[in-house]
Amino acid sequence: MAEQIHELNQKKHTSKMRSQLRLDLIGFAFIAPWLIGFLGFIIGPMIASLYFSFTNYDLLSAPSWIGLDNYINMFTNDDRFWKAIRVTLIFVFGSVPLKLAFALFVAMLFNTKRRGVGVYRTLYYVPSILGGSVAIAVVWKQLFGSDGAVNDILAIFGIPTTSWVTSPDFALSTLILLVIWQFGSPMLIFLAGLKAIPFELYEAASVDGANPFLQFIKITLPMLSPVIFFNLVMQTIQGFMAFTQSFLITNGGPMDNTLFYAVYLYEKAFAHFDMGYASALAWILLIICGLFTAFIFRTAKSWVHYESEGGN
Amino acid sequence: MMKKNKSLRTLVYHGSIWLLGLLMIYPILWTIASSLKAENEIFRNAASLIPSEWNWENYARGWEGFGNLSFTTFFLNSTFVTTMVVIGTIFSSTLVAFGFARVNFRFRTPLFVCMIVTLMLPQQVTLIPQYILFHNLGWVNTYLPLIVPAFIGGIPFFIFLMIQFIRGIPRELDEAAYMDGASTFAIFWRIILPLTTPAIATVAIFSFYWTWDDFMTPLVYLNDTKLYTVALGLQMFSDPSSVSAWGPMFAMSVASIVPQLLVFLFFQKYLVEGITAGSVKG
Numbered sequence: 001m002a003e004q005i006h007e008l009n010q011k012k013h014t015s016k017m018r019s020q021l022r023l024d025l026i027g028f029a030f031i032a033p034w035l036i037g038f039l040g041f042i043i044g045p046m047i048a049s050l051y052f053s054f055t056n057y058d059l060l061s062a063p064s065w066i067g068l069d070n071y072i073n074m075f076t077n078d079d080r081f082w083k084a085i086r087v088t089l090i091f092v093f094g095s096v097p098l099k100l101a102f103a104l105f106v107a108m109l110f111n112t113k114r115r116g117v118g119v120y121r122t123l124y125y126v127p128s129i130l131g132g133s134v135a136i137a138v139v140w141k142q143l144f145g146s147d148g149a150v151n152d153i154l155a156i157f158g159i160p161t162t163s164w165v166t167s168p169d170f171a172l173s174t175l176i177l178l179v180i181w182q183f184g185s186p187m188l189i190f191l192a193g194l195k196a197i198p199f200e201l202y203e204a205a206s207v208d209g210a211n212p213f214l215q216f217i218k219i220t221l222p223m224l225s226p227v228i229f230f231n232l233v234m235q236t237i238q239g240f241m242a243f244t245q246s247f248l249i250t251n252g253g254p255m256d257n258t259l260f261y262a263v264y265l266y267e268k269a270f271a272h273f274d275m276g277y278a279s280a281l282a283w284i285l286l287i288i289c290g291l292f293t294a295f296i297f298r299t300a301k302s303w304v305h306y307e308s309e310g311g312n
Numbered sequence: 313m314m315k316k317n318k319s320l321r322t323l324v325y326h327g328s329i330w331l332l333g334l335l336m337i338y339p340i341l342w343t344i345a346s347s348l349k350a351e352n353e354i355f356r357n358a359a360s361l362i363p364s365e366w367n368w369e370n371y372a373r374g375w376e377g378f379g380n381l382s383f384t385t386f387f388l389n390s391t392f393v394t395t396m397v398v399i400g401t402i403f404s405s406t407l408v409a410f411g412f413a414r415v416n417f418r419f420r421t422p423l424f425v426c427m428i429v430t431l432m433l434p435q436q437v438t439l440i441p442q443y444i445l446f447h448n449l450g451w452v453n454t455y456l457p458l459i460v461p462a463f464i465g466g467i468p469f470f471i472f473l474m475i476q477f478i479r480g481i482p483r484e485l486d487e488a489a490y491m492d493g494a495s496t497f498a499i500f501w502r503i504i505l506p507l508t509t510p511a512i513a514t515v516a517i518f519s520f521y522w523t524w525d526d527f528m529t530p531l532v533y534l535n536d537t538k539l540y541t542v543a544l545g546l547q548m549f550s551d552p553s554s555v556s557a558w559g560p561m562f563a564m565s566v567a568s569i570v571p572q573l574l575v576f577l578f579f580q581k582y583l584v585e586g587i588t589a590g591s592v593k594g
Contacts, residue, residue, distance in 0.1 A: 027418075028417060030407050030411025031408045033407055034404060034468070036464050038426060040464075041445070041461060042433070045445050046438065049440055114322065121584075126337055127337065127340070129573070133569060133572070134543040135566070135569050136343075136565075138546060138561060139342070139343045181339075248527075262436050278440045282436055293432055
């Protein structure tokens with residue numbers, strides 16, 4: 001067997017060039033579907049859209065070059081652009097930390113060998129299965145409407161009621177609540193992370209007299225940091241992409257107070273057919289997302305703790 | 313004393329989890345209850361989860377849909393699109409993942425990095441340029457913009473998931489087959505593919521969910537009501553120009569989530585594995 005492998009290696013060595021070419025052909029054949037998609041549906045269109053962002057283009061007539069006008073207009077003359085940026089940032093900063101904190105809290109509740117945890121996990125995951133659907137968006141609008149169930153319940157406790165989805169002060173919070181409610185995926189990821197922490201660490205800490213809070217700070221958080229990092233990146237990107245909730249529940253209103261960036265972009269592109277401007281908006285979104293992701297990756301070195309062994 | 317204390321704690325634990333859990337699924341139970349309430353009861357008795365009278369009529373009325381288009385059309389459309397996307401996703405993700413995980417071709421690493429980067433690319437960034445492309449290809453108002461991307465690895469997350477899974481399969485298996493003279497494709501088809509069935513199940517379930525749920529893509533590409541998916545059909549209820557019919561709307565909302573709930577109940581094991589595979593092992 002060993003001889004055979006040796007012989008094979010020898011052969012490989014002599015016809016290295018030819019066999020590398022063969023491997024290239026095989027490899028590219030396998031990844032061809034993705035490569036076609038990547039070049040044709042992502043890179044190509046993105047380069048085209050960079051060009052369109054410097055033009056005035058309505059899909060019907062040929063694009064006309066207007067230089068930086070779209071960008072200049074956006075930054076100096078478009079209040080709704082700034083409003084969309086503000087709303088989206090509030091949405092991301094409001095929903096992501098709360099969602100992750102709640103997901104971690106529930107995951108810690110479930111990180112036990114008690115009976116019935118499997119059933120609970122299923123129960124708590126259901127909102128995440130359905131939360132992004134049109135059905136739930138439609139329901140949310142009614143639940144938090146002026147004569148919806150939430151007001152009914154609040155009235156029992158004597159809490160003042162309002163029409164949550166149409167109130168300029170509360171509409172965005174209502175959407176944030178809907179997103180936090182879909183905490184299932186980060187919760188499952190945290191749970192898997194928690195289960196991977198060796199129990200001996202906690203035992204040793206108990207022996208040393210560390211209380212549960214100290215154990216959480218000194219053991220759980222550092223050991224979970226790679227998972228927190230993953231969740232943070234994914235949820236932040238998802239936050240910037242949020243569309244359905246605002247589009248269906250509040251339609252950006254009232255007074256543009258829930259005008260998500262994605263909704264504004266959709267409006268420019270598919271209601272006004274201002275493809276040039278929408279392309280410029282898309283590029284700004286890409287830059288913003290890129291900056292945030294880069295920032296999270298940059299700071300990761302100082303707070304994400306990887307074990308020296310067992311990692312990939 | 314100790315024992316009593318422990319059982320009390322167990323009781324408090326289970327009690328509070330049930331309470332919080334009920335709060336979590338209250339909106340879903342509420343939707344189901346509202347779908348069975350008579351029109352005038354939905355808002356008069358809003359918070360209640362038990363309809364005073366079980367009113368199945370909402371389902372019949374909701375299913376009739378709009379004009380001459382019933383929800384039968386929307387469900388068939390959604391089923392067709394979702395099936396094609398699931399097939400396309402399995403096709404592209406298994407092939408591409410095998411290429412990246414097992415074949416040592418040149419430029420593999422830079423291309424892999426490209427794929428990981430697109431994993432973090434917001435959908436809206438490519439939405440406009442893709443729309444212009446599909447518009448020029450004459451694909452708008454057809455299912456092609458919804459289906460074709462799946463066949464060419466449109467969602468890199470699935471490729472990533474498969475790569476992670478294939479990396480976990482011992483390489484000795486491939487090497488032994490290689491010694492026996494099997495071609496690379498035979499290794500893929502006869503060895504790797506059968507071993508990846510759990511991952512394929514995960515990928516299939518996720519692409520089912522995301523396609524069934526998807527609102528933005530059909531909204532952008534489908535104009536003809538005949539082509540509408542369930543998500544778009546539901547949205548028509550909240551159209552200000554249509555007469556608001558709350559009962560039928562809730563009934564169809566429930567109908568639209570039934571397939572998702574069924575898949576979740578039967579296949580949740582694969583779902584949990586899929587969600588955690590990408591993050592913890594990776």
